[in-house]
Amino acid sequence: MSTTWKSRYALRTKELKSSAIRELLKITQNPEVISFAGGLPAPDVFPIARFQEACRRVLELNGHQALQYGASEGYEPLREMIARHIARYGIKAKAENVLITSGSQQALDLIGKLLINPGDRVLVEAPTYLGALQAFSVYGAQYVSVPSDDDGLRTEELEEPLRSGPKFMYVLPNFQNPGGTTLSEGRRHQLVLLADKYGIPIIEDDPYGQLRYEGEHLPPLVVIDRENLRGDGGYSIGNVIYLSTFSKTLAPGLRLGWIVAPTDVITKLVQLKQGTDLHTSTFVQVIAYEVAKDNFLDEHVKLIRKVYRDRRDVMLEALKKYFPPDVTWTHPQGGLFLWVTLPEGMDCNKLFQAALKENVAFVPGDCFYAGNGDTKEGCRHLRLNFSYGQPEQIREGIRRLSQAVKQQKHELHVVHA
């Protein structure tokens, strides 16, 4: 009797399909294609020399520890460094509040594992980060979507969804993926107050917070929650779990992220992490610590900001120069992405096919919707990444994309005429 593996798969894998982005990335491996599809940092800003020096030192002085099993919580000096680092943004946490994860994708997986029972509702922005939907769906999450605009999630539409009793809400306040938008300060306060009123925890995902190119830093939700609602009681209480990563500041190939949470939540997450992958690579953690230490990371982030700000400006200028006036886009104050809105009637997936013929790629907007009847809205959008390409590639890519847009508009006109 031969086993059909398919007949053995768990129910949770039923809806599983390979993410559209992943399949896209394969298409765009053709070197002729200029891709705005990935969320890749620019490899030319990776601090290679610093990594070389770190590897040399770590293996010479600390090789036996760096190559051995480690604690599930993470490498202690790295946890302490992260606690010190986030203190500058007002997040008062100790090392014991920090769990090192294998990229912040794993943080999302562990949070899904910890909190979601099949059928639980999760409140998300529309649009939201596709990877979070993937991580939560496997645990049986259903979604309640709240629309967003240029100032982020529309908190004035939040109360009713909160009343429906979601298990938690998941938000990206800074330079959102895919929207490129930033949640305004007023809305941050409103969001935290409403979450508290209805007793709904917040998962604050902040991978890009340090990559601000203009405007003032805004307080994280975790800080507002503590200062306004809980007094200065440290991090033992709180309604917010905060996530971030080294993927956009040091290098994504490390797969290093972290979770900041009250200690009892960390304890539970550590137990889950142990069964999931024992611990994150000791070697990678020790190297990352050695690279980042002595304020190197701060200096390095300044360089990244400069490079990415220039690229964002190049893309904004090219969009203005080439695109028809009825196409609009967000003006991100930071991060890696901007979000384009097509005129009514146009379809991002048809545009995607046309764009591929012009050798340019993007991610169709409907990928970023949890799918409660708002997928149609998603079809009017595209996500463009501006961090990866060189300025001249960005200009040429936008020019090509504008050709595809004009052609699609023309076809639409012919059909409707």
Added chain:
Amino acid sequence: MSTTWKSRYALRTKELKSSAIRELLKITQNPEVISFAGGLPAPDVFPIARFQEACRRVLELNGHQALQYGASEGYEPLREMIARHIARYGIKAKAENVLITSGSQQALDLIGKLLINPGDRVLVEAPTYLGALQAFSVYGAQYVSVPSDDDGLRTEELEEPLRSGPKFMYVLPNFQNPGGTTLSEGRRHQLVLLADKYGIPIIEDDPYGQLRYEGEHLPPLVVIDRENLRGDGGYSIGNVIYLSTFSKTLAPGLRLGWIVAPTDVITKLVQLKQGTDLHTSTFVQVIAYEVAKDNFLDEHVKLIRKVYRDRRDVMLEALKKYFPPDVTWTHPQGGLFLWVTLPEGMDCNKLFQAALKENVAFVPGDCFYAGNGDTKEGCRHLRLNFSYGQPEQIREGIRRLSQAVKQQKHELHVVHA
């Protein structure tokens, strides 16, 4: 309204408790304690110079790729190397049959995610690897345990449990953790035939297969399954998923393992892996490839075998010299562990407390039972690791442990007298 996090935890985390081993390891961090508790490779065999050279070369020639996002399946040259490598043991697989995981603990987690619905039964050996129980339990697994002896799982007791319809069976045929036993060739054939008869898939976990110190290599279950039952049809069909790791041959701090499976299973696992942690650290994969290539790993494994064989022999001799004659132990042909059986009436947990007073530690045997009334049997056992300590530490540790054993025997005698 302040959120109680506890009230939000998913049902699957209800039974979650920190593993006994993990707590033990904390106690044994006291440098006075000689610990046979961990499963740690000896750091003195880590090939540090080779790692230094690999880091230097990779960052010089391939730094941009090594630090960037990568494919969820893993680094292609590493997948190909693994496919070539396992071919020598008769496992005919292509790179497309190999998924790189963040340690083989993640392989267990992904398999649980793929296959287990809450309430599904998983057939395991008694005793079995604690980390597998942790990984599967979170997905709601129930267990059916089959006893084992010096020749591994007792296949003559397998048919009835198989008839009860477990979702899959999980076995460690080589130098089992914790038993140190090896499944005999006859039983391997019987196991594969029975699994086929009842259509029950096999998860074959083989972290130690290359660390054989005596006797002849035995065919993996995956090879027997294919050769005997499916003809030479390559790896597209098959009843066995095979797992292994670099943790015991290169270094556990890398967190690098792999799954070998039919392509449709790999495709599904890749989708799950993407939502779990996107992919395993590119940096670690590229470095591991660079270290292992040009047959370095084969040569290195010869060194490890020699060092660990010596340590095993030291432990076996010390046990014989110091332990009372009514205590018995397994004679492992490879791997990292041996398994001690105490005389009836003795309790490994009481012994553990006594041993700590003598500054020596081990893992109490009851940790390794899935807990279907066989936990009491577990209390007569201890797992001892012989790979980590230096020979003189092993001798002294066994001497101390024998003191604790004699003392416990004496107390038992006094109580019963």
